[in-house]
Amino acid sequence: MDSLVKRIGYYSEVDSHAFESIKRLTHKIETRSPGQEIVVEGEHVDFVFVVVSGWAIRFRMMDDGRRQILNFMLPGDCFDLMAIGRARSDHSVSAASDVTLRRIRADDFMKTISNDPQLATSFWWAAIQEEAILREQIVRVGRRTARERVGHLILELNRRVAAVTGELSDHLALPVPQALFADALGLSIVHVSRTLSRLKADGLVRTTRAGIEIMNRKKLSELCDFDSRYLHLEKLKFKPYGRTTPD
Amino acid sequence: MDSLVKRIGYYSEVDSHAFESIKRLTHKIETRSPGQEIVVEGEHVDFVFVVVSGWAIRFRMMDDGRRQILNFMLPGDCFDLMAIGRARSDHSVSAASDVTLRRIRADDFMKTISNDPQLATSFWWAAIQEEAILREQIVRVGRRTARERVGHLILELNRRVAAVTGELSDHLALPVPQALFADALGLSIVHVSRTLSRLKADGLVRTTRAGIEIMNRKKLSELCDFDSRYLHLEKLKFKPYGRTTPD
DNA sequence: CGCGGGTTTGAATGAGTTCAATCACGGTGG
DNA sequence: CCACCGTGATTGAACTCATTCAAACCCGCG
Structure with missing residues (x-):
């Protein structure tokens, strides 16, 4: 909840x-272990999920x-705002x-959102951001070298x-294991490993037990053409419109 | 307009x-030739654009x-519904x-949408569909072979x-020239050409003066793992929620 | 100690790129 | 009407980046 x-x-x-209205939302806490399904392709989505801890894909x-x-x-990310129900x-x-x-429950969520313009704005904004991340993912996989892909993803995360x-x-x-990086970046596991090694050898990152240390953020960012603006992290000024979605 | x-x-x-309310929207018709800008990266988006004829990227x-x-x-596609203003x-x-x-103008558009739940639903749906197309683009570029990419894109379009x-x-x-296919698919122009030739040689497509003829849709679809469901083309049943966006 | 998942390394292969030349074709001007 | 031009498409040859297969390694855990 805190992360949300x-x-x-x-x-x-x-x-x-x-915040009180979010917290009052009836909800169920669930846990999953690596590999377990949360939403299955082809099924209807009747719930909004929010990641509390850990990573999902x-x-x-x-x-x-x-x-x-x-x-x-x-943690803090939610789905599927857009397609629910x-x-x-x-x-x-x-x-x-x-x-x-x-x-x-999707309809509970929607009802709460509808009654609070500020909440609505916030979630709307989160959806915009998520779409931007998808677009960047296209660029990463489509036009970047393996080295750029790996570095870029590290910086994004x-x-x-x-x-x-x-x-x-x-x-x-x-x-998560490196295999997931491979599947995210459109590379083979082997090549992700090799590429990481090269980044290490160049003194750009270091790998620790279960993580990555960014040793030279500036150089790494340049190398990977990483520009965080696509993440839309600037604070949003509240600027209401009329209702914009189905009523 | 008709396409919209x-x-x-x-x-x-x-x-x-x-439809009347859409048509009544004050608007300006503009034209652009290949390569000319419509929205520039980094600028604010104060207008909604709808493609009337031709293609944009x-x-x-x-x-x-x-x-x-x-x-x-x-034609019929519009942007940027999500990020406007x-x-x-x-x-x-x-x-x-x-x-x-x-x-x-963005605020005109929003006002009209807000007052018509059905319109709102329709545009909302278009946004869902667009996001789905982005996701499929990630798969295409990330995990498909050149042959699959080319065929898959042809089928989508x-x-x-x-x-x-x-x-x-x-x-x-x-x-549009094939160079755009290359930039969409993360391939070189040369390889797009070669790949298309191979598809032709296999009797799957034929190229005409300014177009592509699909000769064997079934085989092509299988070959490219094309499944149109991601396009969400099923008719939508109207199912209203409360307001879901900033007010 | 030995097992097992995940990671790393090497060697051979392959898909796609690059560079450069050629081709096809519609448009233009003489 | 035809020669010429330019853009975009095609082809060939050499090369590169990434994959594949297979073996070795590392490390936490029972």
Whole structure:
């Protein structure tokens, strides 16, 4: 919950009253171990999930077993804001590490959101950000070299964690195996390993027991053409419109 | 305009009254020739654009000139529903062919949408669909072979055109050079050409003056693992919630 | 100590790129 | 009407980056 508050509060002023309404939402805490499903491709989505702790992944499988990870879901992230209750999910969501989730009924969630413009703005903003991350993922996989991909993803995750913890650390805790990096970056496990080794050899990063240390952020950012603006982390000024969605 | 109506009306029942409100929207018709900018990365987005005719592209440029096309915008498509008036655009939009656009002021648009739940649903649905297309683009570029990428994109564009014209034709008119396919698929121009040749040699497609003929849809679809469900083309049942966005 | 998941390393292979030349074709001007 | 031009498409040859397969390694854990 705390991470959700941090994450959502990052973008716009959300007063204590609004937080109270989130907290009052009936919900169920669930846990999953690595690999377990959360949302299955092809099924209707009747719940909003919020990651409390651990990582989850959105992904699509191909018939022959190839897997593409669309995005990592970190604590504070939620899904599927957009498609709830309407569409069949076109991708799956699974636990990447041990993960704790808050499950909220879609219509409860929507009702709460509808009654609080500030909350609505915050979640809307989170959805914008998520779409931006998808777009960057396309660029990363489509036009970047392996080296750039790996570095770029590390920097993105690092920033996203910072948005929730509130401080930008040079250490990125990685609760997931490198195989997931491979499937996220469209590379083979072997090549991810080799590429990381090269980054290490160049003094850009260091790997620790379960994480990555960013040794030279500036050089790494340049090397990977990383520009955090796409994450839309600037504070949002509250600027209401009329209602913008189905009533 | 007609294409917008077709496109938007595809997903949900939109009565004549709703269409009237769209039509009444003050707007400006603009034209662009190939390469000209429509939305520039980093700038605020104060207008909603709807493609009337021709193709546009959303894309990101890298410093050294590499370009990744995120998505093609076909007649009836609109942008940027999500980010209007709030964020700086994290990508650019340009004309891919000669293109005609309808430009609508963001707040006018929002006001109209807010007052018509059915319209709101339709546009909401279009946004869901667009996000799904982005996700599929990630899979395409991340985990598919060149052959699969090319075939898959052809099939997607073919379907999307069909959603506007109302009938699924085996001929896909291509108003853009192959170079754009390359930048969309994360391949070199040369390899797109080679790959298309191979598809031709296998009797799967044929290229005509300014288009592609799909010779064997079934085989091509299997070969490319194309499953149109991600396009969410099923008719939407109207199922209102409360307001879901900033008020 | 030995097992097992995850990571690393090496060697051979392969898919896709690059560079450069050629080709096809529609448009233009003489 | 035809020669010329330019853009975009195609082809070939050499090369590079990433994959594959297989073996070795590392380390936490029972």
